[in-house]
Amino acid sequence: MNLDDSAFLRACRRRPVPHTPVWYMRQAGRSLPEYLKVREGVPMLTACSTPDLIVEITLQPVRRYGVDAAIFFSDIVVPLKAIGVDLDIKPGVGPVVADPIRDAQGLDVLRPLEPADVSYVTEAIQALTGELGGTPLIGFAGAPFTLGSYLIEGGPSKNHDRTKAMMYGEPRLWHALMERLGDIVLEHLRIQIRAGASAIQLFDSWVGAVPEDDYREFVLPHTRRIFDGLADLDVPRIHFGVGTGELLGVLGEAGADVVGVDWRVPLDEAARRVGPGKALQGNLDPAILAAPWEVVERKAREVLRRGEAAEGHVFNLGHGVLPSTDPDQLKRLTDLVHEA
Numbered sequence: 001m002n003l004d005d006s007a008f009l010r011a012c013r014r015r016p017v018p019h020t021p022v023w024y025m026r027q028a029g030r031s032l033p034e035y036l037k038v039r040e041g042v043p044m045l046t047a048c049s050t051p052d053l054i055v056e057i058t059l060q061p062v063r064r065y066g067v068d069a070a071i072f073f074s075d076i077v078v079p080l081k082a083i084g085v086d087l088d089i090k091p092g093v094g095p096v097v098a099d100p101i102r103d104a105q106g107l108d109v110l111r112p113l114e115p116a117d118v119s120y121v122t123e124a125i126q127a128l129t130g131e132l133g134g135t136p137l138i139g140f141a142g143a144p145f146t147l148g149s150y151l152i153e154g155g156p157s158k159n160h161d162r163t164k165a166m167m168y169g170e171p172r173l174w175h176a177l178m179e180r181l182g183d184i185v186l187e188h189l190r191i192q193i194r195a196g197a198s199a200i201q202l203f204d205s206w207v208g209a210v211p212e213d214d215y216r217e218f219v220l221p222h223t224r225r226i227f228d229g230l231a232d233l234d235v236p237r238i239h240f241g242v243g244t245g246e247l248l249g250v251l252g253e254a255g256a257d258v259v260g261v262d263w264r265v266p267l268d269e270a271a272r273r274v275g276p277g278k279a280l281q282g283n284l285d286p287a288i289l290a291a292p293w294e295v296v297e298r299k300a301r302e303v304l305r306r307g308e309a310a311e312g313h314v315f316n317l318g319h320g321v322l323p324s325t326d327p328d329q330l331k332r333l334t335d336l337v338h339e340a
């Protein structure tokens, strides 16, 4: 089958679909026993730079669930590691940065990304597009705000206080940081598309911490530059953040084709906030998967029903699959979305 005829790419482009396409953020990972098995004794960043492992882990959820798209197995900090930022991914914690960026000198480490820095990404994607056949592959990157938060804070943060201190207190330094990250992110996404990714998702996971007017001033220009810089490659661009209910309108303005919605705003209301000309992705609460199947089914049908208000709907969770999720629930959910 021609990839462009896949339900996933058709929904992203707001074309009629034979069934609602579905994939899950963080579908490859700790909820899968086959994932834990291949990751045994292998540090996360080693796995992310080993083509054989990337290919195997990317394929695992496609095999098990029959989802409509694969997402490239990697992490948002991989391009930063690749240019020499001293960081690691600590199990159960997340990305930890040895020398957080707090001043202009700190920017020096953020040199431009070259394809050779991530040759394992290109190699793995080329292998994957062969293995996946008619299933599209989604490439991804973290957005400048979310990457910046890890770099400034030095690790995961609840309040993003140092990030905001720089954003509000040293706007020139902030914009310089966002620009450097924007260059890296744009190149990383272009590399993935050139290698064979059929769509990309920009994760601005933590940008929900910023109110709309400040988003417009401090974040939007940088995100827009990334989406504009991908326009010539003609693949659907998805934009996602958590807690972004109040930002849905402006997220639509940033230039993506598909806006990801977390579980807090129902999709019909999200469609109203995002406005015309966009598809939506989402938005079952990942925690609901721990409830009895009857509840999951009822809530999933509700998501599908409200998703009809969107011009295109890609079913997903409102955030990533939680590690405790029973894979059988996700399998049943995938079947339900396909049969609905």
Ligand SMILES: Cc1c2[nH]c(c1CCC(=O)O)Cc1[nH]c(c(CCC(=O)O)c1C)Cc1[nH]c(c(CCC(=O)O)c1C)Cc1[nH]c(c(C)c1CCC(=O)O)C2
Pocket: 024, 025, 026, 027, 028, 029, 030, 039, 044, 071, 072, 073, 074, 075, 076, 077, 089, 090, 091, 092, 093, 094, 095, 140, 146, 203, 205, 320
């Ligand atoms: C914020 C963010 C990160 N990484 C990512 C985001 C944006 C998405 C989101 O909002 O959840 C993106 C990401 N990280 C990973 C993927 C793989 C593809 C997929 O979605 O299946 C994707 C798309 C693998 C991973 N990334 C990570 C793991 C777990 C590491 C392991 O198994 O050892 C995986 C499978 C580590 C990681 N990396 C990060 C976090 C918060 C964590 C979890 C820390 C923990 O609880 O262990 C940073």
